[in-house]
Amino acid sequence: MTSHSDLLGIMFYGAAVALLLIGLYTMLTRRHLIRVLLGLTLVEAGVNLALVAAGFRPEAAAPILGPGAAPAMVDPVPQALILTAIVIGVGILAFALSLVVRIHRTYGSVDLQVIGERLASDPDGTGSEIRRRAP
Amino acid sequence: MSPALLLAVPVLGAFVLPSLHRASPFASRVAGPLILVVQVALVAALWQQAVVHGPLVIELGGLPAPMGIAWQADQLGLLWCGALALLALVLWPREGHDPNRAATLTLLLVGAGSGLALSADLFNLFVLYELTALASFGLVVSQGTGAQAAATLRFLLLGATGSALALLGIALIYAATGTLNLAQLAQVTPGAMSDPLVLTAFALLLAGLGVKAELFPLNTWVPEVYGAASPRVAGLLAGAVSKLALLVVLRLLTTIFADTGAAMVLLGVAAVTVLAGELAAYRAQDLRRMLAYSSIGQLGLMALAFSVSNPTGIAAGLALGLHHLLVKPALFVMIADWPRRRPQTRGLAAGAPWSAAAFVLLALSLVGVPPLPGFWAKLVLLQALLGTGGGPYAAAAALVLVITVVEAGYLIPLARQLYSGEPAVRVRARIGRGVPLILALLLAVVLIGPVAQRLDQVASSVPGPATALPRLSASEPGQP
Numbered sequence: 001m002t003s004h005s006d007l008l009g010i011m012f013y014g015a016a017v018a019l020l021l022i023g024l025y026t027m028l029t030r031r032h033l034i035r036v037l038l039g040l041t042l043v044e045a046g047v048n049l050a051l052v053a054a055g056f057r058p059e060a061a062a063p064i065l066g067p068g069a070a071p072a073m074v075d076p077v078p079q080a081l082i083l084t085a086i087v088i089g090v091g092i093l094a095f096a097l098s099l100v101v102r103i104h105r106t107y108g109s110v111d112l113q114v115i116g117e118r119l120a121s122d123p124d125g126t127g128s129e130i131r132r133r134a135p
Numbered sequence: 136m137s138p139a140l141l142l143a144v145p146v147l148g149a150f151v152l153p154s155l156h157r158a159s160p161f162a163s164r165v166a167g168p169l170i171l172v173v174q175v176a177l178v179a180a181l182w183q184q185a186v187v188h189g190p191l192v193i194e195l196g197g198l199p200a201p202m203g204i205a206w207q208a209d210q211l212g213l214l215w216c217g218a219l220a221l222l223a224l225v226l227w228p229r230e231g232h233d234p235n236r237a238a239t240l241t242l243l244l245v246g247a248g249s250g251l252a253l254s255a256d257l258f259n260l261f262v263l264y265e266l267t268a269l270a271s272f273g274l275v276v277s278q279g280t281g282a283q284a285a286a287t288l289r290f291l292l293l294g295a296t297g298s299a300l301a302l303l304g305i306a307l308i309y310a311a312t313g314t315l316n317l318a319q320l321a322q323v324t325p326g327a328m329s330d331p332l333v334l335t336a337f338a339l340l341l342a343g344l345g346v347k348a349e350l351f352p353l354n355t356w357v358p359e360v361y362g363a364a365s366p367r368v369a370g371l372l373a374g375a376v377s378k379l380a381l382l383v384v385l386r387l388l389t390t391i392f393a394d395t396g397a398a399m400v401l402l403g404v405a406a407v408t409v410l411a412g413e414l415a416a417y418r419a420q421d422l423r424r425m426l427a428y429s430s431i432g433q434l435g436l437m438a439l440a441f442s443v444s445n446p447t448g449i450a451a452g453l454a455l456g457l458h459h460l461l462v463k464p465a466l467f468v469m470i471a472d473w474p475r476r477r478p479q480t481r482g483l484a485a486g487a488p489w490s491a492a493a494f495v496l497l498a499l500s501l502v503g504v505p506p507l508p509g510f511w512a513k514l515v516l517l518q519a520l521l522g523t524g525g526g527p528y529a530a531a532a533a534l535v536l537v538i539t540v541v542e543a544g545y546l547i548p549l550a551r552q553l554y555s556g557e558p559a560v561r562v563r564a565r566i567g568r569g570v571p572l573i574l575a576l577l578l579a580v581v582l583i584g585p586v587a588q589r590l591d592q593v594a595s596s597v598p599g600p601a602t603a604l605p606r607l608s609a610s611e612p613g614q615p
Contacts, residue, residue, distance in 0.1 A: 053306075054306045091269065092268075099276065102276075122282065
């Protein structure tokens with residue numbers, strides 16, 4: 001049985017690292033802002049999974065106190081932590097999406113390369129120059 | 136008095152301010168600065184307590200660590216709480232686009248930043264770091280222009296990825312030690328974690344904190360954000376918030392990562408940061424970007440000082456940090472009315488004599504010309520680096536000297552240019568909010584002795600792993 005739960009631990013950490021790497025790869029290679037943000041959520045999901053895995057104990061139950069003698073439980077602290085981490089992640093993501101909306105309204109694109117080009121030809125940062133020249 | 140008030144008062148104020156603004160705009164205009172004054176008074180009271188009785192440690196919720204969340208009000212943290220509140224007061228948003236929203240975010244920044252300086256719990260540090268980051272994102276984008284949104288998004292992507300990696304570092308540490316309390320970790324880590332694991336955790340944490348601390352290579356957001364944000368916000372971020380992140384690095388270095396290779400990692404990163412920042416500043420043609428790059432260089436110097444994590448090094452880092460906290464915001468708010476391109480500042484002194492004179496004074500202090508405080512800060516840094524001995528530190532000391540020449544190489548010609556030739560455009564510029572900062576700088580010239588003594592005292596009161604804060608039961612595992 002121990003080898004079985006060892007395997008489970010390795011699976012947790014393996015999945016966490018895989019999510020993290022896929023997320024980082026997405027963030028580095030995509031030019032579409034929404035996809036970049038999806039990459040960020042994957043990174044955060046990977047890290048949260050790693051935190052849960054840190055509290056993993058073989059042969060242990062969910063950390064909920066019930067009637068009778070308490071069985072061996074997994075560590076509840078990381079589970080409490082990731083709740084906070086998820087909430088923070090949602091807040092940051094919502095803010096980031098509102099920024100994407102603002103950028104799209106100003107520069108008319110969500111493509112990083114196009115935004116970069118239009119940003120360079122926008123001296124006052126308000127996009128007025130670009131709208132003036134647009135057909 | 137509870138140190139948690141330093142977080143609670145400004146954050147509650149930030150929540151109340153928008154409703155108050157709706158009821159009475161005048162009351163909300165008065166209330167904001169008033170809250171900061173209360174904050175400064177609280178810091179002063181806690182400071183007295185910390186000097187007399189030593190650092191005050193409380194556990195929120197009344198539970199002992201690791202369940203309760205520990206706070207420590209030591210002199211180091213309180214010094215930065217006070218500096219942050221005072222700087223926010225000087226740079227308080229009174230005019231401009233939607234000052235009420237900016238006021239709310241500034242209060243949130245002060246609260247979260249103070250919490251960051253006082254937290255003694257690894258996860259709480261992460262939460263407050265994120266809160267500080269969110270408040271600064273909001274402040275950067277406060278005029279709502281496209282360029283600000285683009286700069287903020289870049290800052291956010293880098294910051295959020297860094298924070299996720301830092302959280303991974305925290306997970307590694309927790310998995311190995313089973314605690315998040317800094318004082319406990321300081322005792323447990325040497326036995327519980329192998330050297331490669333400790334260094335990996337430090338590198339991950341540095342990847343998160345380094346974004347805000349403007350460390351290489353995580354500082355690509357700096358020129359964009361400081362160039363696009365309002366000068367007031369750029370001053371606040373460069374002056375205080377970036378240093379809070381470095382302060383956390385110092386806290387980690389003196390507790391969990393004491394006596395590991397972590398100090399050498401920080402030394403290397405700091406050296407590259409200094410070099411990259413100052414060379415980029417030398418080449419910059421846009422004035423605000425030049426100041427942004429120079430701020431990277433100065434934070435690198437501070438990190439160099441902190442990597443010598445003995446009291447001399449910490450005192451040097453504090454001196455550099457406080458000096459930069461006065462000089463850089465003053466420079467940012469002063470050049471707000473100037474033309475942005477370097478060549479266009481020719482002969483600017485004719486139209487704006489006070490502003491130009493103040494620029495010369497601040498630039499000379501930044502380079503480190505005696506008797507200005509900048510000279511003294513760099514001298515203490517050199518003493519700390521050379522006093523430690525060892526090849527890397529001696530090389531770092533040489534780097535500091537070279538960097539001073541580079542700084543002089545871009546600041547002095549600019550200062551001369553202000554006084555030469557006919558102005559291309561006649562600008563009128565006020566010093567305005569820079570005045571209290573410049574006065575404080577001049578006051579420091581006179582009071583350099585007492586200030587130095589006080590900083591030495593703060594530095595030697597920084598709790599190390601041996602003098603860990605809360606007394607722990609002897610049953611803790613992992614003591615070597």
